[in-house]
Amino acid sequence: MAATGPVVGIDLGGTNTLACVLLPDGTVAGRSHRPTDAARGTAAVIDGLAEAAHAACREAGVTMDAIDTVGVAVCGAVDHAAGVVLATGALQWKDVPLAAELQNRLARPVVLENDVNAAAWGEYRLGAGRDSDGMIAAWVGTGIGSGIVLDARLFHGPRGTAGELGQMKADCTGGEPRILEAIASRTGMRTLVGERAGNHPGSTLLADCNHDLDAIGTKELASAFAAADPLAVEVIQFAGAVLGTALANAVTLLSIDTVVLGGGMTESLGDPWVELVRAGFERDVFPPQAAKWCRIVATRLHADAGLVGAAMIASDSVG
Secondary structure, three states, X not given: OOOOOOXXXXXXXXXXXXEEXXXXXXXXXXXXXXXXXXXXXXXXXXXXXXXXXXXXXXXXXXXHHHOOOEEEEEOOEEEXXXXXXXXXXOOOEEEEOHHHHHHHHHOOOEEEEEHHHHHHHHHHHHOOOOOOOOEEEEEEOOOEEEEEEEOOEEOOOOOOOOOOHXXXXXXXXXXXXXXXXXXXXXXXXXXXXXXXXXXXXXXXXXXXXXXXXXXXXXXXXXXXXXXXXXXHHHHHHHHHHHHHHHHHHHHHHHOOOEEEXXXXXXXXXXXXXXXXXXXXXXXXXXXXXXXHHOEEEEOOOHHXXXXXHHHHHHHHHOO
16 A cells, blocks of 8 residues: 655765655655765754755645655665664764654654665666566666565565675686676776776876876766777776676576666666676576566666655555
């Protein structure tokens, strides 16, 4: 049973806090956006969440009393059942009872979820995975997070830690095995640029950043790739192939029919990135027929996926 009235969704990131009011028909009626400013301390950040929720309500023309429930997507490990943020490096939080604290401020029920799990549910309910029977969402940015939908339910696993795709061992060709996140995230690609720069002395990717690896971000990687810079092409092709193999392993295990790719790297690199991932996936998935019946598609909700997903998770919790 879903909420019959409007709900609030909040996306709590290390840098920004987003909030929206979602109507029962899936329409976003109001929004707000403010810096998270974690340096202010935990209580001040939670106050900011409450303020963001009220601001979204004002834009939507509703009062907080009219809100059925509130969902919060958090960039970190979450105990969904207990409503506790277990750990988040972006905020330096540990064991924060966020649901209870925010409920005290808003006088509305509050549901917590990991941000990529929330994005997965948003895509499944209202986005690119809407027609799927089972779905994996893989969000590629600074790190790699994922969420899994099985049998029309967000899958947390018995201990609540399911979906850590980025932590899977993914490549042993360089000696010590590396996790997927160390290869195919923005941070991983930056590391690969440093390791492989000697293969491409004519590359301008590092030169344009004054040979400062830390200066290479999503924009720089995407621009160099679009310009066919040989170093960027090698790194991104390798990262896409390794991600494709990891997703092939997951689909082989779970027999899922849809993979949704999102996050900053996916949105910056666009369709060529999706095709690179698809090529790695199709090469390695079993049975081979899964290459035809499993879709690999880009996010449809983009930056709204976690925000809308948090609202939908809260709505679905009613009753």
